[in-house]
Amino acid sequence: xxxxxxxxxxLGIDPGTRITGYGVVAEESGSARLVAVGTIxxxxxxxxxxxxxxxxxxxxxxxxxxxxxxxxxxxxxxARNVGSALKLGQARGAILAACGLAGVPVVGYEPTKIKKAxxxxxxxxxxxxxxxxxxxxxxxxxxxxxxxxxxxxxxxCHLNTRRLNRLxxxxxxxxxxxxxxx
Amino acid sequence: xxxxxxxxxxLGIDPGTRITGYGVVAEESGSARLVAVGTIxxxxxxxxxxxxxxxxxxxxxxxxxxxxxxxxxxxxxxARNVGSALKLGQARGAILAACGLAGVPVVGYEPTKIKKAxxxxxxxxxxxxxxxxxxxxxxxxxxxxxxxxxxxxxxxCHLNTRRLNRLxxxxxxxxxxxxxxx
Numbered sequence: 001x002x003x004x005x006x007x008x009x010x011l012g013i014d015p016g017t018r019i020t021g022y023g024v025v026a027e028e029s030g031s032a033r034l035v036a037v038g039t040i041x042x043x044x045x046x047x048x049x050x051x052x053x054x055x056x057x058x059x060x061x062x063x064x065x066x067x068x069x070x071x072x073x074x075x076x077x078x079a080r081n082v083g084s085a086l087k088l089g090q091a092r093g094a095i096l097a098a099c100g101l102a103g104v105p106v107v108g109y110e111p112t113k114i115k116k117a118x119x120x121x122x123x124x125x126x127x128x129x130x131x132x133x134x135x136x137x138x139x140x141x142x143x144x145x146x147x148x149x150x151x152x153x154x155x156x157c158h159l160n161t162r163r164l165n166r167l168x169x170x171x172x173x174x175x176x177x178x179x180x181x182x
Numbered sequence: 183x184x185x186x187x188x189x190x191x192x193l194g195i196d197p198g199t200r201i202t203g204y205g206v207v208a209e210e211s212g213s214a215r216l217v218a219v220g221t222i223x224x225x226x227x228x229x230x231x232x233x234x235x236x237x238x239x240x241x242x243x244x245x246x247x248x249x250x251x252x253x254x255x256x257x258x259x260x261a262r263n264v265g266s267a268l269k270l271g272q273a274r275g276a277i278l279a280a281c282g283l284a285g286v287p288v289v290g291y292e293p294t295k296i297k298k299a300x301x302x303x304x305x306x307x308x309x310x311x312x313x314x315x316x317x318x319x320x321x322x323x324x325x326x327x328x329x330x331x332x333x334x335x336x337x338x339c340h341l342n343t344r345r346l347n348r349l350x351x352x353x354x355x356x357x358x359x360x361x362x363x364x
Contacts, residue, residue: 049282049287083267087271096235099231106230
């Protein structure tokens with residue numbers, strides 16, 4: 001078990017073909033600690049297969065560097081139209097393939113659920129989310145890109161969900177992530 | 183240059199999270215030769231990241247085995263709804279990432295274009311496509327899965343497009359694929 005001898009480490013991801021945000025958060029003695037945060041920005045003018053390869057590679061490298069126990073994905077079930085859903089799906093596909101190959105289970109969370117976990121209500125604004133995530137992780141004016149703080153918010157939401165599941169005595173909550181499986 | 187000393191080899195793919203069809207076709211003295219054909223079927227009950235990892239792995243292994251110069255993807259721009267577009271996009275994302283990492287350029291073709299190239303008209307039925315692909319590749323009653331013959335059709339369509347571009351003297355047609363880039 002990877003989780004033994006250290007707290008649970010969660011890789012949060014906010015998928016996008018132009019910018020994919022990531023945030024690595026570790027649970028230590030009941031509170032969340034920031035491990036890494038940033039964005040993956042594939043070359044904008046490269047063909048899509050190159051851009052998705054860059055996202056796949058970026059996620060694989062993050063997994064190799066931080067050995068997360070689980071990944072939490074901001075998961076949108078709506079899109080402006082079929083075309084943007086296909087694009088968003090492509091970014092997700094590259095990310096999920098990287099996680100699956102590395103044996104990292106992925107749990108998806110809807111944006112409203114993430115906002116509720118971090119800010120306390122599902123209709124919070126982006127900057128409220130960023131502010132609260134920084135507070136939770138003990139950072140002052142971190143200046144994160146919005147995709148990066150969204151990714152951290154997903155990771156924090158997942159740690160919360162795990163904790164609540166554990167408290168509620170959900171069977172296997174310590175091992176299997178309880179979220180919305182695709 | 184991979185293409186030297188042999189004809190162009192094209193990997194055709196029909197993406198899907200349940201069944202991904204593939205077909206490898208080589209151009210030899212002006213006609214198309216069947217190299218490989220089949221389907222990638224990830225474990226149906228596995229979580230999505232495992233299924234997409236299986237698709238990624240399958241495509242990577244095909245590329246390693248057949249060293250295609252280019253890949254041709256059946257590319258749907260419509261879907262019943264946003265949900266199925268996201269799923270289809272995910273399968274595509276895993277496939278494109280595998281191609282991109284291996285340095286294989288991908289060209290997408292709409293189904294109507296593929297049908298037109300293979301059958302002669304854009305509204306052909308699936309079994310007409312399968313029949314004509316088998317004819318073109320000199321196979322009798324091959325009994326291919328529909329996703330496999332659709333993938334072969336994409337590859338045959340791409341070879342046709344390359345040939346037409348070459349005849350039309352499109353600049354660089356011998357190197358850069360001319361299709362609908364995403």
